[in-house]
Amino acid sequence: MSHSAEPLPMTARRSGPLTGEAKVPGDKSISHRALILGALAVGETHITGLLEGQDVLDTASAMRAFGARVERLGEGEWRVDGVGTGGFAEPEGVIDCGNSGTGVRLIMGAMATTPITATFTGDASLSRRPMGRVTDPLEQFGCEVTAREGKCLPVTIKGAADPVPVRYRTPVASAQIKSAVLLAGLNAPGETVVIESEPTRDHTERMLAGFGASIRTETTDEGHVITLQGRPELKPQPVAVPRDPSSAAFPVAAALIVPGSEIRVPGVSRNPTRDGLYATLLEMGADITFENPREEGGEPVADLLVRHGPLKGVTVPPDRAASMIDEFPILSVIACFAAGATVMQGVHELRVKESDRIDAMAVGLRANGAKVEDSPDSMTVHGQGGLTGGATCATHLDHRIAMSFLVAGLASEQPIRVDDGGPITTSFPDFLPLMRGLGAQID
Ligand SMILES: O=C(O)C1=C[C@@H](OP(=O)(O)O)[C@@H](O)[C@H](O)C1
Ligand SMILES: C=C(OP(=O)(O)O)C(=O)O
Structure with missing residues (x-):
């Protein structure tokens, strides 16, 4: 909102x-990821210290719209009942991510390899920001994207029914691009690989590993190479947000x-x-x-x-x-x-x-x-x-x-x-x- x-x-x-x-x-980055991975896990994720800022509250609403049960238990204490990798339901309304680049870009990734359609909007600031940096690699998984001129919001994504894994070198140092590709890779068979020239914040990798995904990071001549094995069953974990x-x-x-x-x-x-x-x-x-x-x-x-x-x-x-x-x-x-x-x-x-x-x-x-x-x-x-x-x-x-x-x-x-x-x-x-x-x- x-x-x-x-x-x-x-x-x-x-x-x-x-x-x-x-x-x-x-932490805002970790809070978004806790809600999204909680929604993609099978069972109940308990989160403490969640940032209750508007950006994160918008991600919580989005996870509800995709079918997860998201409940506030007390100050910073939340419970998410996830639907499993590939288990997102088609949302009834538009997904409004408000002011949040992290929210919209990560959620686009999380739904792009599930055969559902979602439309994303945001406020005047978010509507000016580039989304092609995320929708371009997501199209490689097989989803269909329509966007406003300049690849800006509103964006509609028709998720891939038969996704293929992707090997993608990020053109700019961005944890949001890396994370969107990795989250899409969760519901693609085989290995999804992201290569970055400069390392960016690694909360997605840490949390995916914590939820039981098989993910490794290596520094090679190519750069910083992150490899995720697709279709894991994510296991809920308690998340204490620093x-x-x-x-x-x-x-x-x-x-x-x-x-x-x-x-x-x-x-x-x-x-x-x-x-x-x-x-x-x-x-x-x-x-x-x-x-x-x-x-x-x-x-x-x-x-x-x-x-x-x-x-x-x-x-x-x-x-x-x-x-x-x-x-x-x-x-x-x-x-x-x-x-x-x-x-x-x-x-x-x-x-x-x-x-x-x-x-x-x-x-x-x-x-x-x-x-x-x-x-x-x-x-x-x-x-x-x-x-x-x-x-x-x-x-x-x-x-x-x-x-x-x-x-x-x-x-x-x-x-x-x-x-x-x-x-x-x-x-x-x-x-x-x-x-x-x-x-x-x-x-
Ligand atoms: O992944 C994240 O949580 C974030 C990544 C950064 O954006 P970029 O990926 O666009 O650099 C940062 O500016 C933003 O506040 C949060
Ligand atoms: C850039 C920021 O956030 P986002 O990209 O998620 O809007 C920020 O919080 O400074």
Whole structure:
């Protein structure tokens, strides 16, 4: 579902030291996958720590529409009664994935090799995003796709009655493309293979293995090669969703740039395929310690202790981009408070997210006094140890753009306003109370 049509302006003001504990919500990527794999397993999957953001709630509704029983038992606690690989029923209505690229692309993959027809829609942001990157490889399995001009939503897929397995090299580093192909491969006979040049987040592979699928990953001369044996019987597993490192990035950034701050962020995933921002922050000289490292629900996690301190600009290499793809907007804010230039390379994918994130950040930061350069594939912020603020930023239906500018306003000289904070509920429904609890002035 799309969030309410009424824009929700918000303002962040210079705040005193942020202190306390920031319990950020469950990981969005893992939450989508838990619901989808739960729906494709035979029997009952019990999920704890599920992110109850709109993106994930839309995936839960979609799984119901395809015939799974999906029930909320309590806060973050959900039960999914799955229909088995290839067991999806034809949905009666249109599948509205709201704002979520992950939701729509993974669900298209999950139904493309079952002989049913489904039509997918989304909000204005999702309707602008490219779907051909997923529907092209799905057609190779034998499904039929009709889409709006430019291969955008609405998309209708007539699933393959007699699917064939696929060997596919992803043209861009994208876990959504990889995952859509693997999920389609679940109901194709034989081996489905995905080859990526750069490794991307591996939650689908980890969870498929956890649910009993035969899946292996090798690094060869061809790249990163993932091979899935089709038609497994997926066995329900308890899934404990770790806290989302992409959501943690916002309170972490706020603590780094607001003088005198010291916060703890417990139980955050430290999956190496998601860790690029934290590697970058350490190179910038950030005072972050990772305490109590442990394994939870098949993912490495740690408690973060974050303190304000001086930061210096760095160059982020292109081969790190995939491991921090959603964190560049907030990194560009942190970079304004560092000394010297922060250069972000290989970031062209940011142009096809909920908004063109390079443009949205460059325009908004410049309006608030920052010196920013951008190219089709890069962004450079010339850090001046602070930000003037005072301007209103357009968020373009993009939760990460909204949260990034609100964090910036906590340490800028003048308040920073966003035109619409409504989309924040897609990934971080408790962002405002959590940040206010640390001492942030946002209203
Ligand atoms: O697979 C996933 O859960 C995601 C993959 C990334 O997208 P791409 O696959 O388009 O890079 C990321 O930006 C998105 O927030 C979540
Ligand atoms: C890009 C994002 O999500 P999605 O692609 O699922 O819309 C994000 O959460 O930053």
